[in-house]
Amino acid sequence: xxxxxxxxxxxxxxxxxxxxxxxxxxxxxxxxxxxxxxxxxxxxxxxxxxxxxxxxxxxxxxxxxxxxxxxxxxxxxxxxxxxxxxxxxxxxxxxxxxxxxxxxxxxxxxxxxxxxxxxxxxxxxxxxxxxxxxxxxxxxxxxxxxxxxxxxxxxxxxxxxxxxxxxxxxxxxxxxxxxxxxxxxxxxxxxxxxxxxxxxxxxxxxxxxxxxxxxxxxxxxxxxxxxxxxxxxxxxxxxxxxxxxxxxxxxxxxxxxxxxxxxxxxxxxxxxxxxxx
Numbered sequence: 499x500x501x502x503x504x505x506x507x508x509x510x511x512x513x514x515x516x517x518x519x520x521x522x523x524x525x526x527x528x529x530x531x532x533x534x535x536x537x538x539x540x541x542x543x544x545x546x547x548x549x550x551x552x553x554x555x556x557x558x559x560x561x562x563x564x565x566x567x568x569x570x571x572x573x574x575x576x577x578x579x580x581x582x583x584x585x586x587x588x589x590x591x592x593x594x595x596x597x598x599x600x601x602x603x604x605x606x607x608x609x610x611x612x613x614x615x616x617x618x619x620x621x622x623x624x625x626x627x628x629x630x631x632x633x634x635x636x637x638x639x640x641x642x643x644x645x646x647x648x649x650x651x652x653x654x655x656x657x658x659x660x661x662x663x664x665x666x667x668x669x670x671x672x673x674x675x676x677x678x679x680x681x682x683x684x685x686x687x688x689x690x691x692x693x694x695x696x697x698x699x700x701x702x703x704x705x706x707x708x709x710x711x712x713x714x715x716x717x718x719x720x721x722x723x724x725x726x727x728x729x730x731x732x733x734x735x736x737x738x739x740x741x742x743x744x745x746x747x748x749x750x751x752x753x754x755x756x757x758x759x760x761x762x763x764x765x766x767x768x769x770x771x772x773x774x775x
Contacts, residue, residue: 510535519543526686541572541682542626571716575623583769586751607726614764619754628683629740631720639737642698651762663700667711669734683710
């Protein structure tokens with residue numbers, strides 16, 4: 499179908515939406531098996547995201563307005579200020595301390611490197627089914643047992659389901675055989691053979707990984723967290739999974755605190771607050 503589409507349009511750029519666009523394995527094969535050079539996948543490609551297409555069809559086609567907006571990221575959901583977060587943190591009765599942004603990312607990176615399970619709740623919630631570094635549980639990808647630990651303590655997934663690597667966008671070529679940006683965790687690329695043992699917790703049995711490339715321009719805080727982790731460990735990747743347990747991804751600070759308290763997460767970074775048991 500894509501080969502036919504390229505022959506018909508002669509365009510090197512492809513845009514995908516609809517539930518089929520959540521097939522990350524298929525998406526990762528497009529650049530290898532078709533003439534397309536750029537692929538854009540709507541981050542909420544399922545039914546929830548059809549509203550975006552409807553709105554732009556009306557705006558651009560029905561009303562004839564020129565195209566202008568580019569959806570460069572999925573961080574369009576609710577956001578909470580530190581005052582709102584502090585109220586929830588104080589009400590939890592748990593130990594906490596307030597940190598600067600610099601202290602925050604360094605402390606989180608150190609906790610991850612020490613093998614702790616870290617809850618990371620920052621900025622605007624992601625639009626779509628993927629946690630992309632704002633409503634995430636983040637752990638060390640170098641530990642082969644981390645997948646089992648996550649499943650035993652929080653996620654309870656089937657053992658064949660892989661966890662995703664978040665990698666600094668500028669370091670993608672060092673670890674993956676393809677370098678096309680994958681900012682919304684909707685492409686599966688092969689991990690370079692020599693790197694698979696370095697990040698076993700995010701390397702699937704077939705040597706692949708459903709990666710998220712993280713750019714400083716779209717998520718500077720998460721990018722800094724991964725950069726700080728690289729300074730400690732030499733690895734520019736963290737394991738990123740959604741912040742939830744048998745429920746939808748957490749949205750508010752209270753949701754995050756409730757999930758933290760009922761699971762065996764070790765430490766929570768919510769806004770500028772570090773919460774420990």
